[in-house]
C-alpha cells in the first residue's frame with residue numbers, strides 16, 4: 001500500500017471548499033462508504049424535518065385546500081428551479097412529472113409524430129446500442145407502434161456514442177436522435193452542443209437523457225439549443241427513492257408538440273371537465289395526471305443546496321474525485337488485473353467511473369456486507385459513483401482499498417508476488 005495516497009486524500013479533503021457541505025447529509029459521518037450517489041443520492045438532514053412538517057402541517061392541516069394554495073403549481077415551480085439551478089434554462093420550459101421512462105416516451109413520441117407528420121420519409125430514431133435499457137425499449141416501442149425504424153449506432157462498451165458515429169448515422173431520414181449526456185455504464189460524457197448541432201443540420205430533433213449528468217455536470221440547455229430532455233431527480237438531484245422525473249422542452253417547440261398521453265392535468269382548463277381534450281399552452285400539456293407532491297419534497301432541499309454551491313464548483317469537485325479514484329486505481333487495482341472502463345480524460349467523463357474485472361460481481365456482493373456500497377453492471381463492471389456534495393476523498397480511498405482487499409481475497413493468485421510498497 002502506498003502511504004502517499006492517505007496523505008493525498010487528506011490534503012485534498014483539507015483543500016476542498018465543499019467539505020463542510022458533507023455534514024448536511026444524513027449518515028455522511030458514519031464509516032459507511034457510499035459509491036451510489038449517482039443512483040440514489042443521500043438525503044439531506046433538512047429533508048427529515050420537511051417530510052414531517054409536510055405530513056403534519058400541510059397535508060394534515062391544509063388538507064384538500066393545499067392543492068389550490070400551492071401543490072398544483074409545484075411541477076412548474078420546481079421545474080423552473082431545476083431549469084435555473086441545473087439546466088441553465090429560462091423558466092417555462094421544465095416540468096416535474098411521471099418517471100423518466102414515461103416522460104421519455106412522451107417526448108420521443110411527440111417529437112417523432114411532429115416530424116413524420118411534416119415529412120413521411122423521416123421515420124428513423126437514432127440511438128446508441130448500449131444506451132440504458134429503458135431508453136432502448138421506449139424507442140423500439142415507439143418505432144413499432146408508429147411504423148418507424150430504429151437506427152442503432154454501434155459503440156465501444158467503455159465509452160458511449162461519439163459525435164463522429166452519430167454524425168455518420170444521422171441524415172435526411174432521421175426524425176429524432178436519443179442520447180444520454182453521460183453514459184450510465186462507463187460515465188462517458190458527450191458533447192451535447194455538437195451533437196445537437198449536427199442533428200439540427202440534418203433536420204432532426206434531439207431528446208436528451210440527462211439522468212446521469214443533471215446535478216453533476218453543468219448543462220446549458222438553452223445555449224446549446226437542446227430541443228427536449230428528460231432526467232431523473234433521485235440520482236444527483238437527491239429527490240429520494242422513486243421521486244418523479246423532469247422534462248425540458250424548448251419554448252420554440254412547445255406549441256407544435258401534441259402530447260401523446262392525454263390526461264385531465266394536461267388540458268387547457270383542468271377543472272372545466274370539458275368533453276374534448278384541448279392541450280394546455282406551455283409545459284402543462286406534458287402533464288397527464290395528478291402531480292406527485294410527496295415525491296417532490298426532498299428535491300427542494302437538494303436544489304437549494306445546489307443553487308447555493310453552484311454547478312461549476314460541483315463539477316470541479318466531481319472531476320477531482322474521479323481523477324483521485326483513477327489515481328488509486330492505477331496504484332492499487334491495476335496491479336490486480338482491474339481495467340478502467342471509463343474515459344481517462346476528465347473532459348469526457350461524468351461523475352462516476354467503472355472498473356472492470358471478471359470477479360467484480362462477487363466483489364460487489366462482499367463489499368455490500370461490509371458497508372461499502374458501489375454497484376455492479378455487466379459485464380464485470382464495478383461502478384463507483386462519487387456524488388460531489390456528499391463524498392469525501394478519504395471515503396473514496398477507504399472504499400477503493402476495500403475493493404482491492406476483497407479482490408485480493410477472491411483471487412489470491414493474482415496478488416503481486418511481493419507486497420506492494
Ligand SMILES: *Cc1c(COP(=O)(O)O)cnc(C)c1O
Pocket residue numbers: 099100101102132134135180184209211212232245
Ligand atoms: C436511471 C436512468 C433511468 C431511469 O428511468 P426511471 O423511469 O426513473 O426508472 C432512465 N434512463 C437513464 C439513462 C438512467 O440512467
